[in-house]
Amino acid sequence: MDNAEHTHLISFSNFDFSEDVITYDPKSSNVIDEYQTAQFICHEVCHQWLGNYVTMKVWRDLWLNEGFCYYFEDICVGNVFPDWKTIDQMFFRKYLYALTSDGLPSSHPIIIPITTPSDVDQIFDSITYDKGSMVVRMMSIFLGDDVLRDGLVNYIQEYQFSSANSEDLWTALTEVAITRNVLPENFTLKQIMDSWIMQPGYPYIDVKIDYTNRSATLSQKRYLSEDLSGNEASNPCYNIPISYTTSKNPNFEDSKPKYWLTCKGNLTIPADIDESQWLLLNIRVAAFYRTNYEENNLKALQTTLSQTNTYSVISILDRSQIIANIFGMSWTGILKYEKTFNIIKYLEIEDAYIPWRTALESLHDMRNLLVRTEIFQSFQQFVRSFLEPKFLTIGDITKIPDDFMSYRYYTLLIYWACIYDVKSCHDQSVAIFQPWQRQQNPDETNPILPNLRDIVYCEAMKTGGEPVFDFMWKRYINSNVPNEQYTILTAMGCTREKKLLQRILEWTIDSSKIRREDSSQAYWSVVNNDIGFDLAKNFFFNRFDDILN
Incomplete structure (x- = not known):
């Protein structure tokens, strides 16, 4: 469906998707687009069972649909594309997001009373999806995948073409769990799980x-x-x-x-x-x-992590959770940031994607707080001290390995090296962009690798001024590939010129310029620009009625 207001409409044996979420063109889309398209399809197929065959009795049990399918989408994609290691990627895509959203004092339980239609909209959030999926994963580990699978089969067979609630699911799973003797002594599955879904936080x-x-x-x-x-x-x-x-x-x-x-x-x-x-x-x-x-245990972990011959003794996921834990404890003041920074210096020898992604996401949260302070440049320099040497090992950024996890690792380093102003990253990106800009028919042939376009476009926009801005705007208008339009629109918000950022903001409420379904992305591209944040904030308050209309 082109220009659809909703991304999908699902009923028995019928799937209707908006064009931008289902279209994958290897000539202009990158491997992440393929990954996200696969996840989206798996998620919606899951709803044929959890949502259509069995529907939750009341909205408060929405997690029975969304939490479970958000978990199983990764199981599904992982079975089709095992090299993508989707189970490991749950860590930053869902686990870290859930830790952040559910760590707020304002968080709510997975199951909450729904009394008005507006309450329904509020539960389509990170708690239902991210925390819900992580609670399902936790349950699959302590029960066992076979118990979870067999219990779900019984649940779906019992309530097919009908509705059910969480209590019904616990009953179905408990019957199987008892026969396999996997529950802890003197505890029911309901007792265990209620402490996770009926209370806020973790x-x-x-x-x-x-x-x-x-x-x-x-x-x-x-x-x-x-x-x-x-x-x-x-x-x-x-x-x-x-x-x-x-x-x-x-x-x-x-x-x-x-x-x-x-x-x-x-x-x-x-x-x-x-x-x-x-x-x-x-x-x-x-x-x-x-x-x-405690400090002794952290020192012992740091010693193991800091040595090339021992750091890999700890698994990739566990190295990642160490990083997430120390940043989380520092954020609350329980652990001094000095100790956290000392530990993450081991990244100089780290070659795995997920630990690097975890650290850079956590550092980005700090960067957002420090960007308008006098210590911002010192912070940038600190991150560059271990990021730049690792980036320089890449050499030519167009020589990215084909395998999925190496691709993610290389593009992660390239992306953040540019964010943290590593000169070589910017220079290479501009050098890649300029031949395309000089072409007579740039819409017919784009020599920039799809996997690098978001980075290269953004870096060219940073210093290209109005000529590059106008060039990219024409490419947006002339493109008929949704993923490419999205990439271009996001990159246009990277410009360092306020008048151009203001122009983007004005276009977000002018449907003759930017399609309504794209306007939110255009707005956020300005918000995420250090220079554009205040412009976007003022635009929101000053033009609220126009935005609403």
């Missing part, structure tokens, strides 16, 4: 190691990214599956829970290590929580 676990008695004591508290001044009323309790390993005998393959930290009190677990060794909870991010370690 916990962080404090780890206190007793080196004399070779044990560690775990306690939990709700993680909040903002201080509520000790408001204990907002401190719920969760039933948490505990998996862990140590440097003495590292095992990152078994993420099944060895113990459970429940609401009955603290938990003491064996920890046969000395002060030079480490303990690591939550193997392969099997559960939805953060961890706060």
Whole structure:
């Protein structure tokens, strides 16, 4: 469907998609477009079972549709494209997003009362999708994939062409779980899961190691990214599956829970290590929580990470969660940023995509806070100190490997090197762009690799002024490929000239210039520009009635 107001309409055996979300052209689209298209299709196919065959009884159980299909879309794509490692990519696409949104004091439970139509719109959010999918993943790990699958089959067969709620799902899963003996003693599945879906937030676990008695004591508290001044009323309790390993005998393959930290009190677990060794909870991010370690344990982890012959002892996902944990603890003031920055210097030797992505996303949150302060340039220089050497190992940015994960890693480094003003990144991008700009028929042939276009277009816009702006605008008008139009429109917001940014803002409310379905992206391209933020903010308040109309 061209120019559709909704991205999709799904009914039994029928799928209607808007053109921009289903179209993939390898000549002008990159591998990420292919990845996102595949995910979108898998997600909607999932709704034939969870949504159509079985529908939630009431809106409060929306997560039964969206949380589950948001999880299974990655399972589906991973089975078709195993090299894409979609399960690992859940970490930053869903786990980190859920940690951020659910860490706010204003967060809500997955299941909340729905009393008005406007309440429905509010639950199509990160809690339902990101947290919902991560809770499903946690359940699939402690129950086992086979139990989850067989329980869902029974659930769908029992309630096909009908409606159901969370209680019905727990009943179906429990029947299978009991026969396989996978539930913890004296706990029902409903008791475990209600602590995750009926309460807001998630916990962080404090780890206190007793080196004399070779044990560690775990306690939990709700993680909040903002201080509520000790408001204990907002401190719920969760039933948490505990998996862990140590440097003495590292095992990152078994993420099944060895113990459970429940609401009955603290938990003491064996920890046969000395002060030079480490303990690591939550193997392969099997559960939805953060961890706060004592200084000795952090030092031991830092020592392992900082050495080329030992850092890979810790799995890629677990290196990523260490980074996410220390940034999360620093954000709340529990851990000093100095310690966090010392640990992430190990990135100089890191060659995996997901740890780098985790660190750069976390640093970007800080960058957004510091961009208008006097220490901003010092911050930029600090990040460049370990990012630029890694970027320079790439050499020619047009020589990107074909395999999916290497592609993601290389383009990540290129993208952020340009964001952090690495000169070689900008110079190479402009040099790639200029031959295209000089062509007589640029709409017929684009020599820029699709996988580099978002980066190259943006860098050319930064210093190209009005000539490049006008050139790109013509390419936007003449293109009939939605992904290419999206890339061009996003890049146009990279210009450093205020008058051009203001022009984009004016065009967002002029449908003869920018299509209504594209106007939001054009606006956000200005918001995400350091120079354009204030312009976009003022435009929003001064032209609110025009935007509304």
